[in-house]
Amino acid sequence: MFKLCYRFAKTNLPVFKQYPLHPKILEILDTKGIHTATPVQDMLFTCENKVRLLIGPTGTGKTYAYLLPILGKLKQEEEEQNKILTEQNKPRAIVVVSTKELAEQVEDVSQEFTKAMKLSTIALGKGTFKREQTYLENGVDLVVTTLERLQRHRSAQSIYLSRVSHYVVDEIDTLLDASMQDDLKKLAIYFKDKNTTITYSGATYSTKVKNFIDKQYQNEIQILIEKQSHMHLENLTHDFVHCTTLDKSEPFMALYKECQSKFKGSIIIFCNEISSCHFLEFFCKKNAIKTVSLHGDLPKGMRSQNVAEFRSQQCKILITTDLGARGLDFPFVDAIINFDFPKSTSDYLHRAGRAGRAGKKGYIFSLYHNNEQAIIDELRKANEGERPIRIEESAYSKINKEDTPKQKVIKSKSQQQSKPISQKQHYVKGYKPSQKQKKQERTLSKSYFQKVHEKKV
Incomplete structure (x- = not known):
């Protein structure tokens, strides 16, 4: 066993009141006892470029970094025009995430502010498709969604992107790992031709992320990489x-x-x-x-x-x-x-x-x-x-891409054909499968491991 840990010198960070955030947001943050911005938040709050990539360590407040300015601007637009701008099936902001669980989490964070600001938000993927269509038809300001769910609603014509002024891709490194380059490319091309603020966020600046950004935006994007990225945090x-x-x-x-x-x-x-x-x-x-x-x-x-x-x-x-x-x-x-x-x-x-x-x-x-x-x-x-x-x-992308049930079955069969069963039994000490075992028993299911431990095979 060995241990490793980095040590960094602490620096003084600015308070939220120094940034041009909406007064209601500052009030809510103050109520929650949150006063100081993190380095990634400072980088994004002060960025004036319309297209930007934010890379920062996990757990450093990237959700607040992209979410708070968006909610503030959505509310400010309503106040300037003195009317509600929510329209049927036409959200004003889209946040694309990697999983349904992350979509629900971002929705929970946004609702800490939207309820008090009289804005609406929904996470797609946690409920039934028809129920989501009803919500979208009633009008939603901010939509948080996975790529798969977004494309399904677009195909069903229950969501239109013509009024989106803020487009965010959270966990860009994860989505590219999951082989979703084509869908991200189409959305990048669509929003690049509009007056849309585009934000990509991730924890790692991988080769895939760099290649995607270089190919789609060249010199148009501002790349913001927090200095502790790819490092072991001191805590x-x-x-x-x-x-x-x-x-x-x-x-x-x-x-x-x-x-x-x-x-x-x-x-x-x-x-x-x-x-x-x-x-x-x-x-x-x-x-x-x-x-x-x-x-x-x-x-x-x-x-x-x-x-x-x-x-x-x-x-x-x-x-x-x-x-x-x-x-x-x-x-x-x-x-x-x-x-x-x-x-x-x-x-x-x-x-x-x-x-x-x-x-x-x-x-x-x-x-x-x-x-x-x-x-x-x-x-x-x-x-x-x-x-x-x-x-x-x-x-x-090899293990965790969210496939349809049909795709999962196909993938399972291909794995059985391409990998000898002996390579999969690395958890069971000294166990060698019998050649007479049935093919369905060779899958690594809960029942199969149970049989191994009960010495029934």
Whole structure:
């Protein structure tokens, strides 16, 4: 095991009253006891360019950075014209995010202000499609949505973008990782020809992000990169635990017990595959550990219910794929456990960013094998040289892209054909599958792992 942690000198930051934010927003912030802007907020509040890219560490207030000026300008337009500007099916601002859970989160943040400002907002994807159509028909000022849901509403002619004056893409690095370049390109071309304020936001400045920005905007965009981006924040401590056997059950239990004794807050456990989540769910249940899960195999309603249960801290342990690593804000999380070591430095930084939100202390524990040493070495070198971590392509698109049920079935079959089953059984020590096993039993489902542990196969 070894530890790494960066140290930075603290600087004096400006207060919100120094910026040209709407008076109602300043009043709400004051009521909430929030007075000081973060560096990423300062960068975006003072940016005058109509097209901009904001890159900053996770948990540093990027949602407030793009959201507060937008809400203020929407309200200011109504006050200047002395009338309500909300129209049927024509929102004035669009925020595109990577997941339904993140859409709900941004909606919750925006509603802290819109209710008092008499503006309307909706997150698409959390309810039925027809109900969303009704809301849009009644008129909404701000729409928060995933790309898939936005395109579906556009095809159904229940949303039009002709009046959008503010277009935001949150988690641009995640969306490009998930192979959504074509949809983002079409929207970029559409809004570039209009007098629209365009904001891209992300936690990592990957090669995909750079190529997309260069190709679509060239010199038209202002790139804002916070100096601590790609760095380990001073409030996070990273522990790496080397596993000498393929079965990680024993070191995981040791880590879990250590976290339970040290921390009062919640824990997020990350896996690389949905099948790994299923195994860990069964293992925790067998050891009387209460958990909830978040991954692509769960129905939409159950995903929302599990996230709500974790957010309310009714259950303090969340098992998830990288679907839970992008943008979600859980300020009560004390520790992260990487049960499966992330496949890229980008995925590692996103996972680590779920702990230590808003400057609080956080701890990241990672189980790893020898074949994952390359990423460990890069993290160590970056720490020792106090330089940014090199960001490579993320593994997000391979596992966590939100597919339709039909696409999931196809993907599952192709995985079975392309990967020998022996490569997938790395959690079960000394286990070798019989050649006579039925094909359907070779899928890594919860029931299959249960049979393994009950020694029925």
